[in-house]
Amino acid sequence: MLLSKSCVYGLRASLYLAARNQGEFIPIRTMSDKLEISFHFLTKILQQLTAEGILESFKGPNGGVRLTREGTEIQLIDIVLAIDGSQLLTECALGLPGCGVKNPCPLHDKWAETRDAIHEMLEKTTLTELVQKGKAENLRLTTDGGFDILFDN
Amino acid sequence: MLLSKSCVYGLRASLYLAARNQGEFIPIRTMSDKLEISFHFLTKILQQLTAEGILESFKGPNGGVRLTREGTEIQLIDIVLAIDGSQLLTECALGLPGCGVKNPCPLHDKWAETRDAIHEMLEKTTLTELVQKGKAENLRLTTDGGFDILFDN
DNA sequence: CCTATTTTGGATAAAAGAGTCTCAATAACT
DNA sequence: AGTTATTGAGACTCTTTTATCCAAAATAGG
Ligand code: SF4
Ligand code: SF4
Numbered sequence: 397m398l399l400s401k402s403c404v405y406g407l408r409a410s411l412y413l414a415a416r417n418q419g420e421f422i423p424i425r426t427m428s429d430k431l432e433i434s435f436h437f438l439t440k441i442l443q444q445l446t447a448e449g450i451l452e453s454f455k456g457p458n459g460g461v462r463l464t465r466e467g468t469e470i471q472l473i474d475i476v477l478a479i480d481g482s483q484l485l486t487e488c489a490l491g492l493p494g495c496g497v498k499n500p501c502p503l504h505d506k507w508a509e510t511r512d513a514i515h516e517m518l519e520k521t522t523l524t525e526l527v528q529k530g531k532a533e534n535l536r537l538t539t540d541g542g543f544d545i546l547f548d549n
Numbered sequence: 550m551l552l553s554k555s556c557v558y559g560l561r562a563s564l565y566l567a568a569r570n571q572g573e574f575i576p577i578r579t580m581s582d583k584l585e586i587s588f589h590f591l592t593k594i595l596q597q598l599t600a601e602g603i604l605e606s607f608k609g610p611n612g613g614v615r616l617t618r619e620g621t622e623i624q625l626i627d628i629v630l631a632i633d634g635s636q637l638l639t640e641c642a643l644g645l646p647g648c649g650v651k652n653p654c655p656l657h658d659k660w661a662e663t664r665d666a667i668h669e670m671l672e673k674t675t676l677t678e679l680v681q682k683g684k685a686e687n688l689r690l691t692t693d694g695g696f697d698i699l700f701d702n
Numbered sequence: 703c704c705t706a707t708t709t710t711g712g713a714t715a716a717a718a719g720a721g722t723c724t725c726a727a728t729a730a731c732t
Numbered sequence: 733a734g735t736t737a738t739t740g741a742g743a744c745t746c747t748t749t750t751a752t753c754c755a756a757a758a759t760a761g762g
Pocket of ligand 2: 639640641642643644645648649652653654655656657658660661
């Protein structure tokens with residue numbers, strides 16, 4: 397898989413937050429319910445994002461979690477790096493240790509191109525952009541049900 | 550990681566075979582030594598490739614394994630599909646079950662483009678092509694040592 | 703026929719990833 | 733002050749991936 401499960405969940409949750417963002421703290425329980433992700437597991441993942449400064453949290457009643465920046469300022473790559481690290485964009489195809497341009501494998505040139513395409517896609521896409529698209533076309537973030545499930549409470 | 554470890558090893562071994570291919574059977578032990586891959590693990594992987602018809606094997610002294618087709622006729626995607634399956638090219642970014650064009654997630658369009666780039670790269674690259682490049686530029690297939698290690702015995 | 707070499711296949715073990723559970727800390731509300 | 737809602741942190745379990753080991757089958761060569 398390109399992205400780890402944790403990373404995918406982190407992305408989904410971040411999109412959720414970006415979609416409702418009026419600076420309000422959203423309880424993780426709400427997100428785990430809506431997004432159909434295990435509460436405890438999601439909690440751990442969001443703790444990572446909090447540690448990385450992408451989210452901030454607030455304990456107690458009316459507490460929860462929110463984005464530190466505007467959704468327009470957050471790229472997918474930020475979340476991927478926070479959770480999966482830079483592996484995807486540094487290690488690669490043949491996975492030889494200490495890779496790079498200096499001592500490449502035969503696949504390097506071709507792979508580097510593809511890898512850059514992935515990188516660029518993740519880097520140029522903002523949360524807000526996807527949220528807008530999701531809202532406009534009612535695209536899903538869960539197994540069933542469209543974007544509107546985010547707001548039905 | 551994009552490709553599983555098994556898949557990477559399978560690719561390295563396939564490149565090795567394509568590089569020496571004169572229809573001779575190469576013992577797996579030789580490959581595991583040269584490529585610095587666990588013999589038993591590599592054995593398992595090559596058994597898969599044999600089952601998929603990409604390799605054929607021969608038991609006993611002077612036995613081993615060889616490509617069933619010319620290296621020019623084998624694309625990287627063949628090996629990836631045989632080992633990792635089609636996951637990479639079907640499942641994707643947000644990993645929602647039953648994905649596709651009918652009921653997409655907000656990332657679908659962008660991701661599909663990137664995914665196609667990966668697909669195309671794997672589909673258009675043949676073993677022979679990489680072998681020729683590897684030989685010409687003495688590129689490595691192992692941690693240290695260039696392409697020539699393949700032939701030093 | 704015997705021995706050495708090599709793949710096959712299954713059992714097992716170790717490591718990593720995914721997911722669950724429990725308890726402590728913090729804050730709001732009464 | 734006490735109760736409730738919520739995140740934080742760590743231990744723990746389950747599953748998948750990665751890796752190891754061993755015995756059986758096949759084959760070449762003496
Ligand atoms: S040489 Fe390049 S393509 Fe090959 S494994 Fe290293 S970084 Fe990846
Ligand atoms: S909708 Fe498209 S991009 Fe999203 S998970 Fe499904 S196939 Fe992948």
